[in-house]
Amino acid sequence: MSNVLVLIETAPDGSVGASAAMLLGAASRLGTPVAVLAAAPGSAAALAESLGSLGAERVYLAETDSVSSLLLTPQVAALAAAFTALEPSAILVANSIDGREAGARLAVRVGAGLLVDAVDVRAEADRIVASHSVFGGSYTVESTVEGGPVVITVRQGAMDGRAEAKVAVVESITLDIDATGSTVIESMRPLPAASDRPDLRGAATVVSGGRGLQSKEKFVLVEQLADALGAAVGASRAAVDAGYVPQTSQVGQTGVTVSPQLYIALGISGAIQHRAGMQTAKTIVAINTDADAPIFEIADFGIVGDVFTVVPQLIDAIGKRSGTS
Amino acid sequence: MKIVVLVKQVPDTWGARRLNLDTGWLDRGGSEAVIDEIDERALEAALAYQDSNDAEVVALTMGPDSAKDMLRKSLAMGADSAVHILDSRLAGADLAWTARVIAAALTKLGYDLVIAGNESTDGRGGVLPALVAEHLGVPLASYLDSVAITADSIAGERSTELGTMSVRAPLPAVISVTERTAEARFPNFKGILRAKKKPVTVWSLDDLGADAAASPVRSVVLATSERPARSAGTQIVDDGTAGVELAEFLAARHLI
Numbered sequence: 001m002s003n004v005l006v007l008i009e010t011a012p013d014g015s016v017g018a019s020a021a022m023l024l025g026a027a028s029r030l031g032t033p034v035a036v037l038a039a040a041p042g043s044a045a046a047l048a049e050s051l052g053s054l055g056a057e058r059v060y061l062a063e064t065d066s067v068s069s070l071l072l073t074p075q076v077a078a079l080a081a082a083f084t085a086l087e088p089s090a091i092l093v094a095n096s097i098d099g100r101e102a103g104a105r106l107a108v109r110v111g112a113g114l115l116v117d118a119v120d121v122r123a124e125a126d127r128i129v130a131s132h133s134v135f136g137g138s139y140t141v142e143s144t145v146e147g148g149p150v151v152i153t154v155r156q157g158a159m160d161g162r163a164e165a166k167v168a169v170v171e172s173i174t175l176d177i178d179a180t181g182s183t184v185i186e187s188m189r190p191l192p193a194a195s196d197r198p199d200l201r202g203a204a205t206v207v208s209g210g211r212g213l214q215s216k217e218k219f220v221l222v223e224q225l226a227d228a229l230g231a232a233v234g235a236s237r238a239a240v241d242a243g244y245v246p247q248t249s250q251v252g253q254t255g256v257t258v259s260p261q262l263y264i265a266l267g268i269s270g271a272i273q274h275r276a277g278m279q280t281a282k283t284i285v286a287i288n289t290d291a292d293a294p295i296f297e298i299a300d301f302g303i304v305g306d307v308f309t310v311v312p313q314l315i316d317a318i319g320k321r322s323g324t325s
Numbered sequence: 326m327k328i329v330v331l332v333k334q335v336p337d338t339w340g341a342r343r344l345n346l347d348t349g350w351l352d353r354g355g356s357e358a359v360i361d362e363i364d365e366r367a368l369e370a371a372l373a374y375q376d377s378n379d380a381e382v383v384a385l386t387m388g389p390d391s392a393k394d395m396l397r398k399s400l401a402m403g404a405d406s407a408v409h410i411l412d413s414r415l416a417g418a419d420l421a422w423t424a425r426v427i428a429a430a431l432t433k434l435g436y437d438l439v440i441a442g443n444e445s446t447d448g449r450g451g452v453l454p455a456l457v458a459e460h461l462g463v464p465l466a467s468y469l470d471s472v473a474i475t476a477d478s479i480a481g482e483r484s485t486e487l488g489t490m491s492v493r494a495p496l497p498a499v500i501s502v503t504e505r506t507a508e509a510r511f512p513n514f515k516g517i518l519r520a521k522k523k524p525v526t527v528w529s530l531d532d533l534g535a536d537a538a539a540s541p542v543r544s545v546v547l548a549t550s551e552r553p554a555r556s557a558g559t560q561i562v563d564d565g566t567a568g569v570e571l572a573e574f575l576a577a578r579h580l581i
């Protein structure tokens with residue numbers, strides 16, 4: 001079986017990033033999963049063990065101090081070194097900001113093709129096929145690359161399959177990095193440690209709030225409902241622009257695309273650009289004071305009402321059902 | 326300083342955007358064609374620098390004939406000139422080829438700084454600036470929420486899923502901006518009049534030479550299908566019990 005490289009992103013604390021399990025799972029369907037990463041010196045042993053447990057058969061590891069000072073240059077160099085050594089048929093990266101950028105740079109550097117934002121990948125006879133969900137899920141497009149290996153960026157949270165655990169063979173490599181052509185990281189402020197809430201991408205339930213929440217303080221109502229449901233928190237662009245929540249919570253055209261079992265929109269009008277990020281949810285619930293809000297056009301259950309009276313009652317009713325209040 | 330801003334014509338997100346089910350390409354008869362909002366912000370970043378510094382701003386696009394309207398708008402906003410890469414052979418070009426063509430045009434044009442939007446609203450690839458930077462062999466500072474341009478460097482805040490970093494790159498460089506950067510100015514009447522006299526250069530593939538040729542590795546669309554549109558379900562007006570009714574609805578669907 002051909003090698004399939006997976007770029008592993010690490011969290012600010014040095015641990016394996018959230019997308020690694022999905023990517024290694026996807027890679028195991030296409031060939032032999034090889035985890036590739038650039039990491040701070042001294043992290044090798046722990047990383048190799050967790051990557052093996054996620055299905056990596058080999059770990060290609062470059063330990064270098066420059067990961068914290070040069071923007072993605074070490075990651076691209078590690079991928080290029082692994083590419084030359086292992087002649088993979090495919091290279092999978094997360095469709096995260098860093099993943100796409102490293103993947104794109106690698107594709108140019110080694111002359112590979114590029115398929116972006118795949119929601120599924122599969123091997124067919126002699127080619128690899130990716131599926132994409134286009135224009136907010138209005139279309140499904142299948143594509144492939146002809147004439148050479150392919151770099152695929154895979155949408156985070158889009159694929160459920162996981163690989164069997166392996167005991168990974170670790171190969172350490174030394175990178176020859178030219179810092180002159182690189183953007184420099186002068187400082188980094190990690191996002192506050194992730195809450196207990198599930199990640200927005202891939203969450204089974206998402207509760208989102210819009211401008212109708214009126215203020216950052218009152219947006220807490222969205223979080224309270226999310227916690228009652230074990231859900232992730234999302235938001236409209238208007239809510240992000242108003243500073244109620246960080247940009248990473250934005251759902252829509254220029255934010256995250258989600259496809260949960262249940263999506264609850266609170267005080268969101270349902271502009272077409274918001275719908276582009278959530279209209280493939282299985283069940284959509286909307287609460288809005290305006291009976292003509294476009295969000296109701298796609299809601300399975302719509303309530304014309306004030307979020308500040310309906311939602312507390314809903315939280316109370318959920319509590320009673322689960323017997324916790 | 327010569328700043329080249331990459332702009333793209335896209336279907337307006339406010340309309341119904343369609344794909345041609347045979348080719349998988351954009352159906353240009355769908356939504357109205359406009360300049361991508363994010364590229365207006367990219368142009369704004371260049372114009373804001375030009376407001377108080379000596380700089381030449383060029384808008385560059387690769388696109389069909391209709392893209393010239395969008396270039397006029399860029400000129401009306403304040404760009405000094407525009408370059409239109411126009412060649413029927415480029416219809417349906419994949420990301421890789423598009424990047425090669427744009428990189429070849431940038432090399433021909435010359436630049437100190439290239440500014441792009443982080444991600445187009447139609448393709449949503451978010452990779453073109455990286456592809457172009459790698460072709461040019463210059464630093465890339467992407468997904469910037471703020472941009473500070475100096476005579477020999479560019480700095481900004483870059484937010485990813487993991488946190489926010491301050492980054493800096495020496496010029497020449499390629500950068501991309503996010504929708505957290507300043508909203509674009511509107512073209513005023515004077516700008517619209519002056520735009521009519523500003524130069525728009527049209528280049529074909531032949532003008533760009535061998536570097537702009539398609540690569541032997543290419544992506545191919547195999548199939549395109551449309552998903553049925555959603556319809557509205559139950560709608561109730563809160564009479565004081567809607568929260569309880571919603572809990573019952575969720576329970577009936579095993580969602581709580």
Ligand SMILES: Cc1cc2nc3c(=O)[nH]c(=O)nc-3n(C[C@H](O)[C@H](O)[C@H](O)COP(=O)(O)OP(=O)(O)OC[C@H]3O[C@@H](n4cnc5c(N)ncnc54)[C@H](O)[C@@H]3O)c2cc1C
Pocket residue numbers: 209210211212213235236237238239250251252253254255256266267268269270271272273274277287288289290293305306307308338362363446
């Ligand atoms: C290129 C482009 C990209 C965009 N990308 C995105 C994107 O990714 N995501 C996104 O969300 N938007 C995006 N937008 C913006 C989008 O067009 C809308 O402006 C935005 O979604 C509106 O957010 P909102 O629904 O929170 O605000 P509004 O449209 O102001 O709606 C607020 C709603 O709250 C309701 N309301 C008020 N008070 C209450 C109450 N007490 N109880 C219940 N309801 C109440 C109101 O009736 C109203 O319907 C984009 C726009 C463009 C042009």
